[in-house]
Amino acid sequence: MASILDIRRRIRSVINTRQITRAMKMISAARLRRAQERALAARPYAQMLTNVLKSLVTRADTYDSETGEPLHPLLVRRPEQNVLLIVVTGDKGLAGAFNANILKAATRFLESKRGKKVQIVAVGRKGRDFLRRRFRAAESTSAGAGSDSQVTLVGEHVGVLNKIDYALASEISEQVIARYTHAEIDSVYLVYNEFKSVIAQRVVVEQLLPVEHIGAPEIVEASSEMELREKQRAIDAAKGTGVSLRPADTSAVDEAAAKFATAPVDYIYEQPPRQLFGSLLPKYVATQVFHALLESVAAEHAARMTAMESATVNAGDMIDSLTLSMNRVRQAKITREIIEIVSGAAAAQ
């Protein structure tokens, strides 16, 4: 049986751990609030851009009237041979199943694209590490064996997630757009953790290119909603942190954005609508990427907040049970000492 001193030491260590997890939870909550604010602040631009594009689609002939062929390279559909997948994970762990879930979805996606060449761009250290471990080997063996399924890691963005800006999204999207336009790749997908609120999130695979419907991203695959138990845990974690459980109210922003470039008047177009459409579409893709990055960051902080709340609760339970066994040990020791004294006295008589 452990001595009282040992147990006391363990209790102290668990108390320290609990302090750390509690602090980490509060930090995550603060970062989550900030991430939510940023996502909200980014909304007007994205909405306005979407609205302009939507109204331009009707004015600019985006499809050739005779052949039905799309006139913009980002609308062109080709048979899918070369696929590019952008995987957005976190830079750090200790966020429950956050990174694992995304990578699971990514792996499933890769399974479904078996037989095609898939290139991966990893955003976030966790995803990069996982994919690199997994596919560097795959690449070297398949190159020799002439395997028909090739997965290669072609780009990575690591350590950028704690100060995420539009420039990063713009860089990523410009790269994929350039390669798509040159027909090096035939489709581009994004896998990331969508974040509506603390209790409404899921991992989605979204089709980025070709652009199918403007304003309605093509969700190819989505994980199921959170389980009730997970939701309850998230609700508990959000308590007392000032993190709202409901999705942010965007109706006012959306309404204002909806007015953009859609007034019922005859606009003077400085440039032909088709040219405008052509220069706006790539920006639309960039905002999609930016949106995914922002949501992923928010989701990561939410996941960490929940995980740290659970850790704090578990540490509390452990302290309770350790305290209980410490008291038992102490009790046993006292009892033993009394018996020794009593029996010693009895022997002396």
Add this chain to the structure above:
Amino acid sequence: MADSFQLEIVTPEKLVVKDSAEEVQIPATTGYIGVLPGHAPLITELGAGEISYRSGGQVHRFATAWGFAEVLPTRVTVLAETIERPEDIDVARAQQTLQEAQDALKSADSEAEVETQIAKVRRAQARIEVAEQKNV
């Protein structure tokens, strides 16, 4: 006719300006456009250049790299991909970029390359212009 209009400048990251203005100048790709209240409805793409507006007699100026604007008689909305205030611009860096882009332009061999370098030159020039006028 009212003597001012609502001006909003929005970037991908946030709403930068929401103000009433008496006049705004925007760098359309076809040349600068000055907008006064009551302007005819207009939609235009913006190139690299300077956005300036006058509000209550005060002139505010920004550098932008790319944007898009909607002009209505009582409202002007600018979507700008980047917005920099003159005091935030690093002139030395802009000069360096300008130099690099100009050099790259001379040795550029493809049309696409030329275009990207010209765009770079324009952006750098716009930033330098905006930054230096402030010091005058």
